[in-house]
Amino acid sequence: MGLTKETARIGFIGTGVMGQSMVRNLIKAGYELHVYSRTKSKTDELVALGAKWHDTPAELARETNVVITMVGYPHDVEEIYLGEAGVVRHAQPGAYLIDMTTSSPSLARRIEKEAALRGCHSLDAPVSGGDVGAREARLSIMVGGETEVFDAVKPIFEALGTNIVHQGPAGAGQHTKMCNQIAIASNMIGVCEALAYAKKAGLDQATVLKSIETGAAGSWSLSNLGPRMIAGNFEPGFYIKHFIKDLGIALQAAEEMGLETHGVKLAKSLYGQLAAHGKEDKGTQALYTLYI
Template structure:
């Protein structure tokens, strides 16, 4: 079956209009696409409906009306439910529909969805992202894509609305494996950022001045430049939830164990974040790790 590229004016479905999804939908609408939306908490779709999006009552109902469906939900079990249940996406999508799961999920589930999509004469990609709320709002996400090259090319114009660093990584599941590499790097880096700023504060320095000196040198990172100021200012609102980061680290640890790879930094980071979640911070942003270093 031939793959039809997604052109301007096409009907795009978006499932999961949370912190990042809201901005992504707005960017797609601004680019001239017709948006259909679904969220378990329907109130989260209302600002988008006010801008012209069409709301639906279930993923399956939405799937019947779109040429491309994008999902960004919380957990792998949510992905499995919306795609593979009897009333879900694949049971209702039209033949030829392009399906893009941008949730950070498991590589094995991405491969399963691709196979089930093929059975329904549909096409799928796994395309998790990095860049947080800022990247989503500004259309500067990093998008890591797994799946067939021809499907990637058909969806690429849409990806270009959402991100600036878009890389086809390989077959189904490759996008998710790449995102695990991303999360592993972030996990240890976040510990370093928190420790550095906590050290500066303990030494009697102004952490904001220290940040100016270290962020542009060898210590520089996205987390240091973007989340460091939030830590210093006591802003722990979520660009990315701690509970979701813990989920991601669990997926990465499981995949690493399957490959026989020891990930010492990742294990420690998850322990610290689980400790933070037990203190009631699971809905805070990942930068709230700073609290473990600065409060007693």
């Protein structure tokens, strides 16, 4: 079992903020790319780079042996994979189906089961690193599924990220991504409050960052999103609406395991306030606007 650049025909579904850059990096790495997006215009630049457009996910699945998805919500994932016109029903036997959306661990297990019944291989492989990580091929990729399947497609992951870890069986990638989102949720509150405090204290926020970002308070959000907050740049590297979705998945999974996650509840409530005021399409750093 294995794929090479000569044998892999990759279909990519979902060319939004993250997907655009991911497809570019796969093309740059020398892979054959096929693309589908609900908004065809989002694929125009990719087609100009050599990717082939398909009118439906089913058509894309029939002409490829690897399908990667990076879409918005679990219901999108379910429709794309398990619907009557979905990827599982139309994929070639032996195809590799890789969902890189942040989705539900239980859905990942369902997809693997249905894919296996049709002779296909499935992985859940959500990512972290935001728009910058996607653009620079420095994503952290958390993978759930069989070891042999992971090994077969690892070279494809290596064109997209630098921290690629097989976490365990189906669903383990999604559970790991929930750990990531849980850690970010409370940290983002701390970043916003620290910068708001610096401003209220009359300090130069950029100078404060120089002191605290390399110490014990350091984090990806502080170093990468802190400057955007200071500059008033709230455009999305990662949408608030998608973070609310992720926090909802984390809360449900935690509840099923009997775990209280107080920080997640608070973060979801605060981001819900932003969404209620029409900011669901802003970046997660827009949480700062609640403090200024």
